[in-house]
Amino acid sequence: MTMTRRYVQDLQDGETIEEVFLLVDKQLRANRNADLYLLATMRDKTGIINGLMWNVSEESMAQISAGDHVQIKGKVQLYQGSLQVIVTRITKVASDNLDPEDFQPTSSQNVSELLEQLKSRLLGIDDPQLRSLMECFLIDEDLMDSFSRAPAGVKAHHAYQGGLLEHVVRLMEMAWRIGDLYPEVDTNLLLAGVFLHDLGKVREMAFEGAFTYTDEGQLIGHLVIGVEMINEKVAEVEKLTNEPFPVETALRLKHLVLSHHGQYDYGSPKLPMTPEAIALHHLDNFDAKVHEFARSIEDDPNTDSHWTPFSPRLDRKLFKGAN
Known part of the structure; x- marks a missing residue:
């Protein structure tokens, strides 16, 4: 060696x-x-x-x-x-004499700062019942620890430890900033949906060593896992507050998770059918695609070419320019 x-x-x-x-x-x-x-x-x-x-x-x-x-x-x-x-x-x-950090891609951003940003946005939700539900997720230490370390994907976008948190916080900032432009979109619901849309990935993927899909991830997928997690936390918040959680709010949240891929071909069992759902789909796709384009250009080993090679995944070459 x-x-x-x-x-x-x-x-x-x-x-x-x-x-x-x-x-x-x-x-x-x-x-x-x-x-x-x-x-x-x-x-x-x-x-x-x-x-x-x-x-x-x-x-x-x-x-x-x-x-x-x-x-x-x-x-x-x-x-x-x-x-x-x-x-x-x-x-x-043997891995005894190896530095684990040599093998784990991580977010270039400060994870604890990202986590504080996330909490600040969620605790700023002014619908009390929705905020109580978000608090139920935030006080689950094991869940939030996994969420802080999870990648957003195995190979494609934000495929590094902390990638999921980075992706979600960026989406939250986008959702917050469009609130004034689109008053017909419920910002509270959209912020909660941004947090929940990929939360099932903490169980869909294993990310302690190699990034791989779990059996649960392969057989069920993060959309359905996400709905299961909402059901679990709704039951918890009802027990804690001794009040029923609004049925329609729960339905709207589950719809956000189930429709965020936007098309049946992309794995969504439902098409977006609310203003918040169509907003989430496009914000999610926007962040993932811009990130993938930027990484493809940055990681291209052909430094002499103005173009990346043809990418079957993106179905195109990307223009890098002369610099």
Whole structure:
């Protein structure tokens, strides 16, 4: 292992590398001749890179699993606009002498400050019953700890620890600022919906080591999990206040969660049917897309080109300009 760590963001086309990464995903695939090869997704705090290892066997790859730290030896190459590693050796290494922070991407913003911003906005809601419900979420220490550390996605937008909190706080600031422009949108409901819309991701994803989907996440998904969490906290707030929670308010909150993807094709079981729901959908999409565009440009290894490579996910190239 090299003395000075080579991070993903520093890798160059053509270099030989021997380094330790976190194995995010491991897939054995067969080529046209039915020979097995390894497709490994690896990560450190600066980014993700794929590794390919030819002519492997199930037995030889049984020693490594997603979530392991692995030492790899191989050659970096540029393929279809992205760097990858052609791996010649991969072995599991003990994590005892490794610094966990080398492998966990985190928000560049101060998480405790973001959390205070979030609490300030939610406790500023002037509908007393809705504010009481928000307080029930905020006093759940385990939930808020997970919420503070969760990414907003495994690979796409805000895919780093604290990413979900960063995404939600930015949406809250946007929602707050449009309040005067759109008086027909209930700002109280919209702020609560912003907080709740992705809250199910704390159970949809595992993010202690590699960012992966839990069984609950794969089978149910964060929209339905979010509705379950609302039901749980509504029952709690009714017990604490000894008053029934308004039925319509609960319905409107659940609708915000279930419709925020905006289209059936994108996984929403319901289309937005309230002013708050359509506002949340577009604010959410706006933040996610701008963030993804900016990261794609920032992370592009082709420094000489004015354009990024074609992105199948975005269905386009992105213009970087001459600088």
